[in-house]
Amino acid sequence: MDAARVKRAQGASEYLVIFAIVLIVAVLAIALLSSSAGGASDAALAESQVYWRSAYPISIVETGSAYMVPNASPGGASVIYLKLKNRGAYPIRLANVSATSNLSTLTGNLALGKPATNSSRESSSYPASYAVDGITTTRWSSQYSDPQWIYVDLGAIYNISRVVLNWRSAYACGKNYTIQLSNDASAWSTVYSRTDGTGGTETLDFTASSGRYVRMYGAARCDTGYTYSLREFEVYGSIAAPTYAIDATIYPGEETCLGYNQSPGGGMGPCPENNVYYYSPSDNSSYAGPRATTPCIADGTGTLTLTNLRFDYVETIGSITRTKTQVGDKPLISRCAGIIP
Structure with missing residues (x-):
């Protein structure tokens, strides 16, 4: 095997290892991005080669084994976006990207005004x-x-x-x-x-x-x-706490956006088409355009878990074949308090 091929294989291997921790690193990176457009957050994101950011200007505060997500705007928010950009040289397959929401007991009559x-x-x-x-x-x-x-x-x-x-x-x-x-x-x-x-x-x-x-x-x-x-x-x-799951493949230089709606009847899928996303490597800014908001359903706290499972990813470089399983899982505790204007 020539030196160039070995070097490419080593680079890809390092990329796979880095990707295994990207979601944990990304959550912390969001917090840094909220207060700074450059600095350490840029370096961390560039190194991971995957860009993740919420469409909402939320702040993430680590609290032990979970992260607190304070109200994103007046009344809180019930739609969370997971945005990924592939900065690497090889396709990234995200399999079984899922989201589960379990909110506290609702207040109010659920039958009021219903058919x-x-x-x-x-x-x-x-x-x-x-x-x-x-x-x-x-x-x-x-x-x-x-x-x-x-x-x-x-x-x-x-x-x-x-x-x-x-x-x-x-x-x-x-x-x-x-x-x-x-x-x-x-x-x-x-x-x-x-x-x-x-x-x-x-x-x-x-x-x-x-x-x-x-x-x-x-x-x-x-x-x-x-x-x-x-x-x-x-x-x-x-x-109820349904789990929604979809698959996505991100090719080099491309990006994808997944949205999770924790309101009744909501689900997980591509971000709304009327949203316009821009990407600037210099400051890692990526969101512009109208938000797709849904009213919060009631006061209360709950747990939102975004899980990215990447499994049986087979990549061949020359005569070398690797299979890699990578899992990222981090719970977010969100608070919903009223209706977004």
């Missing part, structure tokens, strides 16, 4: 939507028969742990009924059963279960001379 569907209604004056409008002087009322049901579409999968039923009276209510959850409004699972309903306001607590649709299924009324009649149908819980 509602019923088995029947007494008349057009008592639609299902009146049970989720937040107004206690309006109500949904069914036909005078059993069984009857009403469900609400939360718009995303949540971990549901409480339902509050505000019945019209001790007569126009459900005596024997169940609370059911579903992800498709077709297959339902029962999370709460009651056979001694008394009307009024009933707060039903149960073990948290995931679902997008929440249904009250009434098998028997409190009084057969009355209907099922709900002034309000409230649902409480927390956002």
Whole structure:
């Protein structure tokens, strides 16, 4: 093997070792970039040959085994971007780049203003939507028969742990009924059963279960001379913690941007097309253009983990073949407090 080939192999090997720690180094580099456009942060990024930066002007503070991410702007932020640039001479394959968010229990009624569907209604004056409008002087009322049901579409999968039923009276209510959850409004699972309903306001607590649709299924009324009649149908819980994963390959001199949306129904994927990214090697500035913001869902704290797993990366230089597995994982604790203007 000639000297040039050996030198190239050694250089690539060093690159692979450096890449194994790039995400940890990059998080610290973000903090430095927030306060300085040059200096040590530039050197670290240039050495790693991979550029990572959040689109938001956030500051990263190391706190033991995790990093704190204070509110990025008034009200906080719920979209985080992972931006990578390949400064090396060989393609970088990022396999199973994933993000998982697990926020604390949400405050507020998740069913408020969401679409509602019923088995029947007494008349057009008592639609299902009146049970989720937040107004206690309006109500949904069914036909005078059993069984009857009403469900609400939360718009995303949540971990549901409480339902509050505000019945019209001790007569126009459900005596024997169940609370059911579903992800498709077709297959339902029962999370709460009651056979001694008394009307009024009933707060039903149960073990948290995931679902997008929440249904009250009434098998028997409190009084057969009355209907099922709900002034309000409230649902409480927390956002479920799905994991999203995509693959990406970055070729020499090119860059890619991945975005993670921790709001209900959000996910991980390419950054919005309406964002314009610029790259300047002199000061490592790379972001310009409109932000893709999503309202924070509630006050609370949680954990966001961005994991980059690079596995079975095979690179051939002359007659030398190497396989390298590299993993980077760093949890971020984010705080969400209100809605971005």
